[in-house]
């Protein structure tokens with residue numbers, strides 16, 4: 001039986017049953033350890049799986065496979081015992097049937113894949129390292145068991161493209177030790193090559209000399225890197241949030257790890273070909289990638305060094321108006337962890353240090369090396385488009401779009417042939433980004449052809465219609481908990497002029513798009529669905545959904561629209577069977593902060609007031625947003641809490657921007673090499689959106705970040721102080737006041753590992769947890785994904801696909817929780833009792849039994865489904881009819 005490429009070696013424990021002290025502990029280190037279940041006929045006490053696993057983990061195994069003694073599948077947690085120290089088990093464990101065990105019995109290599117699945121293997125999820133990980137064995141006909149709830153399920157494995165284990169491994173998973181090993185082995189192989197080329201009789205040949213130089217340079221380059229890596233790894237571990245591994249430090253190690261892997265691969269290629277007669281002719285193509293990766297390694301070393309120097313407390317004395325003394329944004333004083341943001345580093349000095357680095361090699365041939373293969377190809381295409389579009393924009397930006405596109409096509413072919421030139425072009429373009437160009441490039445997704453694409457690729461939906469919400473009259477919203485107190489909400493606020501300039505005239509409408517899988521009652525316009533199908537008898541339409549999703553698209557606040565995000569929105573609408581209202585807020589720099597926030601909030605209020613026209617009873621409303629839209633989703637909730645209006649039942653933020661302040665952090669430093677959101681573009685979005693605001697109130701961002709209780713107004717005026725806080729909170733949810741975040745709705749944040757904004761999410765979750773928000777605040781860091789992956793799953797990348805599915809299941813859960821009237825109120829209630837304040841009015845009677853309050857993230861299947869909740873009484877229908885008549889569709 002042929003086994004496929006190996007990533008980790010599989011080794012049987014000695015004894016194979018691992019029922020007493022292991023004889024081969026040294027061999028097991030860093031490998032996948034296998035152990036058998038005790039034979040049925042064994043005399044004396046049987047050893048449980050948990051003990052076996054602990055033994056192998058203590059020996060340093062990276063993962064464990066337990067082999068049953070029958071052809072049945074078993075679930076490891078059933079062997080839980082009282083002495084079980086869950087803390088010890090930090091690796092994925094999986095059970096396989098006996099026949100699968102035989103398959104590995106020759107101690108072969110095997111490729112393994114880690115995949116996310118819900119329930120962990122043992123009962124204490126937080127204790128399992130990479131808790132949501134299962135181990136999947138890839139082989140011709142290997143089978144691995146997948147534990148799901150109380151059952152075990154067969155997992156039939158198809159052959160797949162080659163996957164590197166690191167591609168899918170949870171963050172922090174042995175990364176630093178695997179890095180050390182890679183460096184050691186790489187050094188050994190390079191030294192061996194150096195000896196070979198030095199002692200060869202042909203050593204005087206030009207290409208032999210070139211090889212010698214290359215390996216010598218490489219060995220020098222690798223000299224002190226391990227120490228730096230260890231320092232970064234220590235910091236990384238210090239900044240992890242409970243059960244979710246991930247922060248900018250880990251991400252930095254990941255890109256280094258990928259680079260070392262590539263170097264090993266390229267060195268191995270030279271080792272295997274160096275004695276071939278054709279070596280002389282192949283040398284160029286063999287050395288070129290090796291040299292390029294060495295250049296990349298040099299860049300990475302600089303980034304790591306820079307990060308360490310920023311992190312060093314000595315940096316505090318180096319100047320800048322703000323000095324981090326004790327790092328007051330600690331997650332807990334006992335842990336003494338400081339913030340991931342280097343608030344004490346003045347931006348100019350950070351940028352200056354980074355701007356000296358030549359990045360062209362990163363955008364040439366080797367670009368995207370750190371991503372899984374499908375994404376890599378897609379990102380390369382985007383980069384090629386960026387290079388050629390920038391060239392054509394330079395020449396033809398005032399010409400017709402078609403001329404621009406034709407010219408871009410022409411230059412694209414040129415860049416395809418000359419990747420080095422392409423690299424230089426992009427590095428130059430990213431270094432001196434101009435908002436008009438970036439806007440115009442990002443808005444390529446708005447071309448009609450791209451819109452067609454959504455209809456072809458996304459799910460078929462019956463309703464996808466633009467809506468214009470009239471904003472000429474404010475909406476009156478009832479204050480939560482008060483019978484007759486109303487707040488008037490307008491699409492822009494008085495103070496807007498302060499940040500948008502005196503002459504700014506705010507649009508008196510908000511655009512949005514309604515997407516619904518089926519045309520529901522209330523959504524039809526003049527008896528027709530969006531596709532023009534006549535719904536002669538509207539009674540035949542499905543009843544309105546109890547759910548409503550408010551969506552805010554990303555695009556750096558400067559570009560894109562609901563249309564360019566329609567591919568995934570259609571899929572969501574189908575999977576969740578809930579109408580989605582995606583808000584097309586007006587974009588910066590023409591409409592700077594806080595216009596987008598005001599419009600987003602106005603749309604939220606309008607949707608609550610006119611839910612029936614959207615095909616919803618709005619029993620459970622959640623806000624969702626990606627990237628810049630993630631920021632808006634959070635600010636809508638914050639604004640609602642500030643004004644005392646009912647906040648959404650949940651907020652889902654996908655790779656959100658939560659701290660809009662030009663402060664470096666490890667992940668933001670990594671933006672230096674980001675293909676989609678390079679540093680220059682981040683800065684540019686920030687400037688376009690909040691330049692004027694930042695010049696007035698920006699200095700307070702860092703103060704609040706360091707110490708949320710700082711005094712802000714110089715004259716010690718509490719009114720002024722509250723005003724500044726209010727605006728800062730709706731710009732950067734991360735620095736919202738404690739009392740707002742305590743009442744913030746249940747939320748889920750999905751960050752991605754290779755995203756410049758990763759640290760925003762980590763710090764936000766840390767802050768929430770610090771405020772006691774543990775049960776209903778969820779974080780996941782999707783491994784090896786770039787920023788903006790939601791828009792990429794159609795390229796077939798498995799990581800994006802599974803993360804999208806997970807995001808859908810989170811939304812489902814929040815919607816269902818909202819329906820059951822069970823969101824963060826449980827915790828708010830607890831806190832109020834502690835504080836001795838009177839309890840709020842009882843929540844409206846839930847139409848279905850609330851799930852266990854102990855854990856708000858119960859399996860989705862256990863919660864009421866939307867279909868069971870038509871929420872349609874005769875009275876409601878009447879109300880809806882009335883509301884429809886005042887609908888403000890244009």
Ligand SMILES: CCCCCCCC/C=C\CCCCCCCC(=O)O[C@H]1CC[C@@]2(C)C(=CC[C@H]3[C@@H]4CC[C@H]([C@H](C)CCCC(C)C)[C@@]4(C)CC[C@@H]32)C1
Nearest residue numbers: 350385442444554555556627628657660663664685686788
């Ligand atoms: C050390 C110094 C530290 C300084 C730190 C500065 C930090 C500033 C802090 C906060 C600022 C926050 C600003 C807001 C962030 C916004 C995030 C934000 O919203 O980012 C999104 C911006 C749009 C985009 C890039 C994206 C995702 C997907 C991208 C799309 C993928 C394909 C699309 C191409 C045009 C397709 C071309 C196809 C071709 C025709 C073949 C492309 C590239 C369009 C753009 C998007 C992420």
